[in-house]
Amino acid sequence: TAGQRADCTQFEPVLEKIRVPRTGPGRPRKTPDSVAADKAYSNGPCRGYLRRRGIRHTIPEKTDSRAARQRKGSRGGRPPGFDEDRYRKRNTVERAINKLKHARAVATRYDKRGYVYLGTVTAAALAIWLRT
Structure with a gap:
């Protein structure tokens, strides 16, 4: 948004x-x-x-x-x-999103089209996956 x-x-x-x-x-x-x-x-x-x-x-x-x-x-x-136990497990997802935000294009979102931004997020996720 x-x-x-x-x-x-x-x-x-x-x-x-x-x-x-x-x-x-x-x-x-x-x-x-x-x-x-x-x-x-x-x-x-x-x-x-x-x-x-x-x-x-x-x-x-x-x-x-x-x-x-x-x-x-x-x-x-x-x-x-x-359920507090289930809520604590959100931490894993939050950390993954924060890793994605290390990519400048994901954090700033200069892309005008949603599908282009989705491609940017996918590329950043692949880079994170390949590093681990």
């Missing part, structure tokens, strides 16, 4: 493109087993989308959302489920 736009606006388009390959024959699944995200994706539309598609999620609740829910008392609803 552009620098002034929120990342959560791309939450649904990214999840729509996910394909989980099957071990045997058949088309890949379009629904992942679960999603782990940070607090930026803790809003109602993101959680509602995951609930509609039946995708389990591990997203921490924002502090202000928690305070607003508790202020409402019993009308605020129950807190969303949160």
Whole structure:
């Protein structure tokens, strides 16, 4: 997204493109087993989308959302489920993304077209893979 736009606006388009390959024959699944995200994706539309598609999620609740829910008392609803062990495993993915950002073209994103940027990210990922 552009620098002034929120990342959560791309939450649904990214999840729509996910394909989980099957071990045997058949088309890949379009629904992942679960999603782990940070607090930026803790809003109602993101959680509602995951609930509609039946995708389990591990997203921490924002502090202000928690305070607003508790202020409402019993009308605020129950807190969303949160598994701390699964959330800690996000660290591996975050470190991989930070390695990708060492490539200047990935970090600055001067490419105007999405498919060109995807090629840039793929080339950077290959370079990281070949180095390890």
